[in-house]
Amino acid sequence: MEYKNKLVLAPMVRVGTLPLRLLAAEYGADITYGEEIIDHKIIKCERRINEVIGSTDIVEKGTGNIVFRTCHEERSRVIFQMGTSDAVRALTAAQIVCKDVAAVDINMGCPKSFSISGGMGAALLAKPELVHDILTTLKRNLDTPVTCKIRLLKSSQDTVELARRIEKTGVSALAVHGRRVADRPRDPAKWSEIADVVAALSIPVIANGDVFEYEDFQRIKVATGASSVMAARGALWNVSVFSPHGKVPWEDVKREYVRKSILWDNDVKSTKHTLKEMIMHYSCLELPEGKAVIKSETLADLAHLYGEEKYCKFVNENRWLCSGIR
Ligand SMILES: Cc1cc2nc3c(=O)[nH]c(=O)nc-3n(C[C@H](O)[C@H](O)[C@H](O)COP(=O)(O)O)c2cc1C
Numbered sequence: 001m002e003y004k005n006k007l008v009l010a011p012m013v014r015v016g017t018l019p020l021r022l023l024a025a026e027y028g029a030d031i032t033y034g035e036e037i038i039d040h041k042i043i044k045c046e047r048r049i050n051e052v053i054g055s056t057d058i059v060e061k062g063t064g065n066i067v068f069r070t071c072h073e074e075r076s077r078v079i080f081q082m083g084t085s086d087a088v089r090a091l092t093a094a095q096i097v098c099k100d101v102a103a104v105d106i107n108m109g110c111p112k113s114f115s116i117s118g119g120m121g122a123a124l125l126a127k128p129e130l131v132h133d134i135l136t137t138l139k140r141n142l143d144t145p146v147t148c149k150i151r152l153l154k155s156s157q158d159t160v161e162l163a164r165r166i167e168k169t170g171v172s173a174l175a176v177h178g179r180r181v182a183d184r185p186r187d188p189a190k191w192s193e194i195a196d197v198v199a200a201l202s203i204p205v206i207a208n209g210d211v212f213e214y215e216d217f218q219r220i221k222v223a224t225g226a227s228s229v230m231a232a233r234g235a236l237w238n239v240s241v242f243s244p245h246g247k248v249p250w251e252d253v254k255r256e257y258v259r260k261s262i263l264w265d266n267d268v269k270s271t272k273h274t275l276k277e278m279i280m281h282y283s284c285l286e287l288p289e290g291k292a293v294i295k296s297e298t299l300a301d302l303a304h305l306y307g308e309e310k311y312c313k314f315v316n317e318n319r320w321l322c323s324g325i326r
Contacts, residue, residue, distance in 0.1 A: 001030070001074060001077065001101045001103065001145065001172075003172060003173035003182060003203075003206065003228050004112070004204055004227045004228065005057065005228065006027065006030040006227070006228035007028060007029050007030050007031075007217055007228070007229060007231075007242050008030065008031040008032070008033070008071060008175075008206055008208075008227075008228055008229060008230035009021060009024040009025075009029045009032040009033060009172065009230070009235050009239075009242070010024065010033055010175075010208060010230045010231060010232035010235065011033035011035055011036055011079075011107065011149065011229065011232075012033075012035055012232055012235075012236060012321075013035045013036055013082040014035060014109060014269075014270050014273045014274070015035065015036040015270070015273065015274045015277065016033055016034050016052045017034070017035065017069065017266055017267070017270050018055070018070060018071065018074070018260075018261075018264045018266060019034075019067045019260035019263075019264055019266050019271070020235075020239060020257065020274060021074060021078060022071075022073070022074060022116055022260055022264070023239050023253075023256055023257055023260050023281045023305075024235060024239050024242055025077060025238045026112060026204075027069060027239060027241075027242040027243040027248070028243045028244060029077075029242040030228075031072040031077050031079060031102070031228070031237075032078055032079070033038060033067060033078075033079045033081050033105065034078060034080050034081055035068075035081065035102075035229075036082065036083050036107045036110065036121075037067060037080075037081070037082060037083065037091070037163065037184070037294060038082070038083040038084070038088050038118075038120070039070060039082055039083065039084040039086070039093035040089070040091045041067055042058065042061070042067065042068075042082070042096055042097065042194070043089065043093050043096070043277070044060050044061060045058045045059055045067050045068075045093050045096060046058075046059060046061055047058050047062065047097075047099075047100070048097060048155055050069075051323070052319045052320065052323065053069075053264060053265050053319070053323060054072075054322075054323030055069050055070065055071045056069070056071060056072075056100050057069050057253075058097055058295075060095060061306040062275070063212065068070050068080070068097065069264065069266075070100050070101065071082065071264070072307040073301035074084070075101070075103055076102055076283065077102060077133075078101050078102055078106045078146075079101065079103045079104070079147060080094075080097050080098075080101040080103070080104050080105065080107065081105040081106075081107050081149070082094065082104060082106055082107065082207045083107050083110065083115055083118075083120040083121060083185045084120055084134060085118055085119030085120045085124070085130070085139035085143055086121070086134075086140075087130075087134045087136075087137035088137070090106065090134050090137065090138060091137050091138055091141055091142070092096065093131075094138055094142055094144070095141075095142070095243070097297045098142050098143070098144040098244055099144075099281060101132070101143040101144065102141065102144075102145070103144060103146065103148045103172060103173075104144055104145075104146055104147070105146075105148055105149055105175075106134060106146070106147075106149070106151060107120070107121055107148075107149055107243060108124040108125055108137065108148055108150045108151075109120065109121060109125075109149050109150055109151040109177050110183045111123055111151070112121055112321065113162055115275035122151055123258075125150060125153055125162065125181070128165050130215050131148075131166060131169075131179055132168075132169055134165050134166060135148065135166065135170075135171055136139070136169045137168060137171055139170045139171070140267060144173040145167075145171075145284060146170075146171050146172065147171055147172055147174065147175065148171055148175070149161070149174075149175035149176075149177065149193055149206075150162065150166070150174065150175070150176055150177070150206075150208060150288065151176075151177045151180060151181055152176070152177075152178060152179060152180045152190060152193050152194075152220070153180070154180065156193045156196045159176075159193060159196065159197055160196055160197055160200045163176070163197045163200060163201055163205075163255060164200060164201070164317065165202050165278070167171075167201050169204065172203065172204075172206070173203060173204040173206055173227075173228070174197070174201065174203060174204075174205050174206070175205075175206035175208055175230055176197050176205055176206070176207060176226075177189070177208045177209055178190045178191055178193060178194045178209035180211075185233070186297065189208070189209025189210040190209075191207070191209065191210075191220055191223040191224050192223070192235075194208075194209070194226060195223065195224040195226075196209045196218075198224050198225040198226050198227075199225065204226075204227035204228060204310075205224075205227060205228075206225045206226065206227070206228045206256075207220050207221070207226035207228070207229050207230065207232045208229070208230040208231075211230070211231040211234050211241070212233070212234040212241070212257075213234070213241065214242070214246070214247075215244065216231075216234070217229045218245070226316035233281075234273070235278075236277055236278065237246065237278060237281040237282065238250055238253055239257070240253055241251060249306060250278070250282055253278075253322065254275065254278060254306060255306050255308060256303050256309070257274065257275070257278075257294065258271070258275075258303060258306045259311055260300075261299055262302075262303055262308065262312050262315050263301050263314075263315055263322060265299070266299070268296070268297070268298055268299050268302070269297065270298060271302060272293055272294070272302070273322075275293050275302070276290065276293055279284045279293065283309055289305070290303050293305065297318065300312055302316075307326075
């Protein structure tokens with residue numbers, strides 16, 4: 001896959017599951033990251049084809065929990081993002097998923113204490129030797145492209161130095177979130193520091209931070225010189241942000257999202273979580289819609305709430321047909 005001139009759906013925990021990724025692509029996203037999944041979790045899994053749904057599932061042995069669901073349709077654009085602190089474990093995990101995805105990405109930006117205390121996410125920013133070890137191990141042993149996503153370090157010089165080391169490992173692209181670990185999401189992203197990384201590297205850089213409107217994709221590209229642009233919250237709040245024809249009304253986006261969740265039998269907790277995030281931004285969870293989402297226990301409950309009962313019934317009664325016509 002090429003990483004030039006691409007609009008990219010950012011990795012988002014509990015949000016970036018198959019329905020949102022497919023919807024983002026329908027509206028115009030060229031590359032769609034999955035949510036970060038920790039390597040420890042993947043190595044307990046096996047790959048299974050689900051012929052009824054038409055999906056490929058990475059399933060936890062023993063419990064049968066679906067840890068990652070993908071499908072052939074997104075094979076050329078989905079990037080599997082992993083949390084790791086160990087090269088061998090990362091490789092073992094990547095080997096389970098790599099045939100079904102366009103690239104494997106290492107998350108080096110997560111500031112959550114769970115990640116940092118496990119030596120993962122942003123903890124890696126302070127360990128360039130380990131970063132090198134993980135990325136070169138993946139590069140040498142996988143046919144699938146490898147990418148990674150970082151945050152800014154304390155000075156632009158430090159970020160550029162790390163980015164250069166990362167480039168030398170042979171990764172195909174580097175996503176840069178223009179905030180430091182200590183920055184809050186409401187702090188403006190520092191596009192000028194992303195520009196410093198772009199100027200220093202030859203590989204494609206994916207610029208990330210504060211893209212909320214379609215026009216922002218062009219603005220950040222011009223400001224940073226980056227090849228491609230990634231949106232997280234802008235896409236979470238209205239995933240049609242990727243559409244060159246302007247945003248689709250929010251009510252329609254939610255309904256489409258519920259339909260995709262039904263079609264791909266998405267985990268109801270993940271669907272509810274994503275809907276709640278959408279509602280919290282534009283409205284309030286205390287209002288009837290928010291309360292009803294919280295109370296919903298099944299995808300059928302959500303179908304009822306969004307007027308998609310007929311669609312839900314049709315899909316559930318015609319699973320074989322639905323997976324065949326997709
Ligand atoms: C709900 C949510 C979940 C996120 N999960 C991840 C993740 O799994 N991996 C990751 O690298 N970044 C994650 N991020 C960070 C985003 O990918 C992105 O770097 C950050 O939100 C800045 O982009 P934005 O200004 O467009 O929101 C998450 C952000 C949000 C809002």
